[in-house]
Amino acid sequence: MPDIKSFMQIQYIFELTGTAFFAISGAVLANEKSKPDWFGATFIGFVTAIGGGSLRDMLLGSYPLVWIKDVSFIYAILIGIGISGLLYPYLTKLRKSLFLFDTLGIAMFSILGTEKALSLGVHPIVAAIMGMFSAIMGGVIRDTLTNEVPIIFRKEIYATACLAGTTLYLLMDYMGLERNISFFASGLLILVIRIVAVRYKLSIPQFIKD
Amino acid sequence: MPDIKSFMQIQYIFELTGTAFFAISGAVLANEKSKPDWFGATFIGFVTAIGGGSLRDMLLGSYPLVWIKDVSFIYAILIGIGISGLLYPYLTKLRKSLFLFDTLGIAMFSILGTEKALSLGVHPIVAAIMGMFSAIMGGVIRDTLTNEVPIIFRKEIYATACLAGTTLYLLMDYMGLERNISFFASGLLILVIRIVAVRYKLSIPQFIKD
């Protein structure tokens, strides 16, 4: 059975990997939309990867920001951008893998963001929102900078899946369940909702029916 | 004559109500522009309601943010969104009432934002700007996210009315006038400027004449 320390190390490696995946998805998406140069692609990859967590921490007043304290996250982003540039033709053929990586990323960062907010003593409702923000706001900032309609306004279940997962985590945490079980169960819920929604083209009801 | 405590309670109820109205105006506007789903409408209502005050407090480094400290503001927003969704057909017929509520909202939040900035010890010019930011930046962020040209760049007197009100408040405060009198007089000035400007189609001179 792994001890706490090795579990923390595994989680840290996941966080770095997730950050790199977010940078890859940012760079690939930016390239499809606006054919940027290397700087533009790197900038967008960077913002996609660190935007959500940075906004969360700035809203919570929790300093220093993760990537400012630990420059390994910047290396992870640069490696992600490099991979995107070198393996682009292969990556675009891997649509399903890219989708899966993005979904794994939002699932993990939703729950980690919720935990971070909780550890700062906020109300559970605020923690659920902050978890979702961690996962999606990098993409929202990316879409705003590139003049796209942000992903959260498209007819897809994306942020809502994150919110469902963070809510489940908070419920399980409230019920006193073991952290790792809550972590994986709520992450899995995000994964399942997102995959099922895309597979069966499910969507949230329109706010006002025409 | 009401004592301080009951006045503070009345003001608190006004703040919650103003927050709900901002959420309503955000959701209604978002719906007219981009037919969002329930999540998108809620997100835009939320950002419209808390964006201005959050930006003010993040610029001033004043933590925790109001809605993170006091979750009642989140409930007020959710109630506002719910009302928008249920009563939408009636609300869209109440154009004039919606306009009035929005104007009451920017008037109140301009002055409250100015007071908060002053209480943190900033220069009066900064306080006037922060008051205006409290009132208008939620709408600016909303417009940026939905790819609209922000309201402050349209040919309308909006932010300028807020700035006039916050300036009057600072003058009255400087002259040592009683707080509640300054509060209502400067809020009223914003209300009157905005209503007169819309009624008579007044506008600020163009920066550079063609």
Add this chain to the structure above:
Amino acid sequence: MPDIKSFMQIQYIFELTGTAFFAISGAVLANEKSKPDWFGATFIGFVTAIGGGSLRDMLLGSYPLVWIKDVSFIYAILIGIGISGLLYPYLTKLRKSLFLFDTLGIAMFSILGTEKALSLGVHPIVAAIMGMFSAIMGGVIRDTLTNEVPIIFRKEIYATACLAGTTLYLLMDYMGLERNISFFASGLLILVIRIVAVRYKLSIPQFIKD
């Protein structure tokens, strides 16, 4: 030989002048794009001038923000806007001077931003990024608010020049060279890269070749 104090005074005057120039370039650009009124032009000039430094300080958690602590920066902006409005016909004929002022501005604020970040104890890579952010993010926020594609995504060498300069500064600082020499050499590098790039239409390689 000037003493430290008079050098600091010279630098302070440069900072105020650079802030005014950023406000001028913001107002002139805003006017070309969207014919704003006086408020809109002032708002855009203000955001262009203080946006980069404010974002840097908010990311670093370094409070109070420069223009909130020292209201002279607000006066510098207002003077810049006033000059833009009054001398607009002359300014638009001075394309080359405007370009030079903007380039001087980004060169100076890149290095000053790097120094500020370093003084707060961050990793040199973070300091280089923060220096570049100080110089360019005001323009990025300006472009986002006015629904333009941000300058950093156009086919121009702009942010990359800043990054080259901030990297040179960090190298010279690491080698223990005298601060003023490092300051001017790295600022000059930004100036030269930008001027040569525009003169010979150089650009960064496209991220993915078509």
